[in-house]
Amino acid sequence: MKTLICYFSGTGNTKKVVEYFGEQFKANGCDTTIISIDKEIEIDFTQYDSIGIAYPIHAFNAPSNVVAFCKKLPKLKEKKQLYIIKTSGEPLKINNISSTKIRHILKRKGFILNNEYHYVMPYNMIFRHSNAMAYRMWDTAQKLISVDCKEILAKKKVKLSFFPFPNLISWIMRIEHWGGRLNGTKYSVNEKCIHCGMCYRNCPTQNIKVDEDGNFHFGKKCLMCMRCSFFCPTDAFKIGFFNSWKVNGRYNFNDPDNHEQKSHKNFCKNSYKKYFKRSEEKISSNS
Numbered sequence: 001m002k003t004l005i006c007y008f009s010g011t012g013n014t015k016k017v018v019e020y021f022g023e024q025f026k027a028n029g030c031d032t033t034i035i036s037i038d039k040e041i042e043i044d045f046t047q048y049d050s051i052g053i054a055y056p057i058h059a060f061n062a063p064s065n066v067v068a069f070c071k072k073l074p075k076l077k078e079k080k081q082l083y084i085i086k087t088s089g090e091p092l093k094i095n096n097i098s099s100t101k102i103r104h105i106l107k108r109k110g111f112i113l114n115n116e117y118h119y120v121m122p123y124n125m126i127f128r129h130s131n132a133m134a135y136r137m138w139d140t141a142q143k144l145i146s147v148d149c150k151e152i153l154a155k156k157k158v159k160l161s162f163f164p165f166p167n168l169i170s171w172i173m174r175i176e177h178w179g180g181r182l183n184g185t186k187y188s189v190n191e192k193c194i195h196c197g198m199c200y201r202n203c204p205t206q207n208i209k210v211d212e213d214g215n216f217h218f219g220k221k222c223l224m225c226m227r228c229s230f231f232c233p234t235d236a237f238k239i240g241f242f243n244s245w246k247v248n249g250r251y252n253f254n255d256p257d258n259h260e261q262k263s264h265k266n267f268c269k270n271s272y273k274k275y276f277k278r279s280e281e282k283i284s285s286n287s
C-alpha cells in the first residue's frame, strides 16, 4: 500500500498533523510520501493507492492556494481513493463545509472521497489558546490519528456531518480569498523589525519584498496564512485590518500545566467540550 499526502500549512499545525499521519501509516506498513504544495512539483499519481489532501481551514473554506492546487491536478486515468485532512482553531460544525469546493473539483478528476477528518488545533489568528489547551488538542489529535489512519487503510468510509447550504455558505465565505489579498497589501512592520529575513524567505507566495533601503513592500498575493506574523521573532508585524486578531509566537505543545491565556476564555466553550467528548469516545471505543 502506498499513499501520498499533499498539504499546505501556514504556521505548522497542519504539517504537524500530516507528519504524525505519516508516522502512523508507516507503523501500519503503508509507504507514505508527504509533499508540501508550497513549491510547484509534478506528481505521478499512478504510483499511489490513495491520496490525501490536507489544509488549515480559512473562513470555513480551504485556502485559495489549495483550491488552485486542486484545479491544476490532472484528470486521473484510473480512479483513486481520496482522504481529506483539515485543522482548525474551533470545532464548530460549520467548518465541515470547508471542503465543499475542492470535493467537487477532485470528484470531476477521478478522486473518490472515502474519508474526511478534522482536528482542532490552536488558533494562529483571532486569539491565542493557552499552552495547556494546545497540549490537550495535540494529545487528542495524535490519539485520533492513530485510529483514523487505520480507517483509511481499511477503506472504511468516514464523512463529516452535514451542515445546511454548504455550497452557498462556502461560496459567500470565499470572499476571504480576495479579502485576504486586499488585506495583505495593508501589512506593515514597525521599528521592532531586526531584518532577519524570515518573513520574506518563508512567505509561500513570495508576497513580501524588501528593497535595498530595507523598506518592506507587500504585494497582492497574500493567502492570510499568518506565517510571516506568527513566526516573527520580535512581533514586528501589523496584519492590516485584522491586527487585533494577530497571534504571535509558537505554541508549546508540551506544557499541560501552563494555562496562561490572553482573551476569549469562553469562546465556543461548549463546542470544544463536545469535540473532546466525541474524540474521547472514539478513541476509547477503538482501544
Ligand SMILES: Cc1cc2nc3c(=O)[nH]c(=O)nc-3n(C[C@H](O)[C@H](O)[C@H](O)COP(=O)(O)O)c2cc1C
Pocket: 008, 009, 010, 011, 012, 013, 014, 015, 055, 056, 057, 058, 059, 060, 061, 087, 088, 089, 090, 091, 092, 095, 121, 122, 123, 124, 125, 224, 225, 226
Ligand atoms: C485567515 C484565517 C482564517 C481562519 N478561519 C478559520 C475558520 O473559519 N474556522 C476555524 O475553526 N479556524 C480558522 N482559522 C484557524 C486555523 O484554521 C487554525 O489555527 C489552523 O490549525 C492553522 O493551521 P496551520 O498552522 O497549518 O496554518 C483561521 C486562520 C486564519 C489564519
